[in-house]
Amino acid sequence: MRRIIFVTFAAVLILLPPVIHVPHLAAHAQNDDEWFAYVVHVYGDVLQQELIRVDEDGNTQTYALPVQVARSGPSGFSPDGQLITYCEADDEATQLVMWDIAAERPVWTRNFGPTSACRVSGWGFDPTNKLVAIGIGSDNDHAGDGPHWRIVVLDVSNGDLVYELNDQMESVIAFGLDVFGDVALLPFVKHFADGEIIFVLDPSLGTEYNQLQAYRWTIESGTIELVDYWGSQVADFLPETGEMLMVESDGTTTLSDNLPRGNSLKLVDADGVRTLYQQPDITVMSAMFVNDGQAIFVNGFDAAAFANHFVVITREGEVQDLEIDALSVFPLPARGGFILDKTFYDIDAPIKFQLALHRGGEVDILWQLENDPKTEVDFAVLVFSLPTPAAPDLAPFPEMTLP
Numbered sequence: 001m002r003r004i005i006f007v008t009f010a011a012v013l014i015l016l017p018p019v020i021h022v023p024h025l026a027a028h029a030q031n032d033d034e035w036f037a038y039v040v041h042v043y044g045d046v047l048q049q050e051l052i053r054v055d056e057d058g059n060t061q062t063y064a065l066p067v068q069v070a071r072s073g074p075s076g077f078s079p080d081g082q083l084i085t086y087c088e089a090d091d092e093a094t095q096l097v098m099w100d101i102a103a104e105r106p107v108w109t110r111n112f113g114p115t116s117a118c119r120v121s122g123w124g125f126d127p128t129n130k131l132v133a134i135g136i137g138s139d140n141d142h143a144g145d146g147p148h149w150r151i152v153v154l155d156v157s158n159g160d161l162v163y164e165l166n167d168q169m170e171s172v173i174a175f176g177l178d179v180f181g182d183v184a185l186l187p188f189v190k191h192f193a194d195g196e197i198i199f200v201l202d203p204s205l206g207t208e209y210n211q212l213q214a215y216r217w218t219i220e221s222g223t224i225e226l227v228d229y230w231g232s233q234v235a236d237f238l239p240e241t242g243e244m245l246m247v248e249s250d251g252t253t254t255l256s257d258n259l260p261r262g263n264s265l266k267l268v269d270a271d272g273v274r275t276l277y278q279q280p281d282i283t284v285m286s287a288m289f290v291n292d293g294q295a296i297f298v299n300g301f302d303a304a305a306f307a308n309h310f311v312v313i314t315r316e317g318e319v320q321d322l323e324i325d326a327l328s329v330f331p332l333p334a335r336g337g338f339i340l341d342k343t344f345y346d347i348d349a350p351i352k353f354q355l356a357l358h359r360g361g362e363v364d365i366l367w368q369l370e371n372d373p374k375t376e377v378d379f380a381v382l383v384f385s386l387p388t389p390a391a392p393d394l395a396p397f398p399e400m401t402l403p
Contacts, residue, residue, distance in 0.1 A: 035335045038384040058366045066098035076121040108159035124189045134188030149185040235287040240390035244268040274399040289337035293390030317398040332385035341382030353380040
């Protein structure tokens with residue numbers, strides 16, 4: 001799932017935070033010493049890259065990568081962080097590859113023939129890590145007599161086809177999802193658990209900026225039904241509690257047209273929808289559950305000040321403003337807190353990048369990249385953090401009191 005080129009990605013961060021969906025994957029069983037994160041290090045004139053595994057003690061292990069990996073694009077990590085799945089495409093065929101990170105080799109490759117687009121993400125893996133759902137879209141030229149869109153569910157271990165949903169099936173035709181003219185629709189799997197897949201059909205082939213209708217496919221019965229909220233700007237989902245974060249606009253924002261997100265962070269749970277955070281000139285670029293589900297990290301952009309804006313919201317209703325000394329920051333959840341990717345752009349400064357673990361009021365720098373004047377391209381991005389279970393018996397987040 002890679003639509004972002006690394007050099008472009010780094011440059012954009014200086015001026016405009018990226019709009020990013022970050023899957024909060026269901027935590028897999030793990031030992032106490034097992035938490036880790038992955039950083040992609042890109043360097044050299046030909047954009048060489050390596051994947052660096054960093055644990056909470058700052059120990060590192062480096063792996064080779066066959067594909068460009070970023071935070072949003074044509075690849076996705078398995079929930080246990082052991083595999084990457086990605087698409088490779090040309091005019092003749094679209095290949096899906098399942099890559100073993102530690103072994104540095106493919107587990108399997110599957111050929112889907114010519115297509116317009118292929119979409120994989122961390123959200124496509126089911127919590128058991130045994131199945132993965134992939135979206136494939138084709139226009140008339142690529143589809144021929146075949147389906148224009150498909151969701152294929154594959155066995156993670158060998159790539160065998162287990163289930164499929166496409167626009168030529170009777171259940172899909174009966175539901176009216178087969179008539180879209182000559183539009184290449186790309187299915188985007190947003191949730192996969194308990195034998196159900198929630199997806200949208202994206203006519204923009206992955207820009208993710210649209211408010212789309214979401215559907216629930218119950219695999220065994222083959223039924224399809226409409227589902228609320230998942231077609232909105234979903235920022236995160238906490239599997240253990242069923243809570244969802246989504247971003248909307250309150251209609252009064254003065255944000256630039258270049259910022260497709262809104263300024264109002266909503267929480268959806270069993271009690272309905274309520275506002276957690278809203279500021280007139282703050283665009284919510286991303287939001288995610290952190291500290292084992294006990295808090296929310298909000299990554300915002302202040303259009304008036306043209307500056308990043310970061311807050312942490314606790315389940316007690318406290319909103320903590322964070323002062324972070326970097327030009328760009330990206331968070332991911334970590335056990336007992338959160339981890340920040342901090343990028344610096346001062347060419348004369350000794351440090352370009354830091355990976356900082358925030359936990360229990362303390363900050364530990366786990367890894368950093370220092371300037372190398374001999375290297376024209378040299379930067380790093382945080383791309384994965386091992387999911388950890390949410391704390392038990394979490395209190396609900398209170399609604400924000402709006403003026």
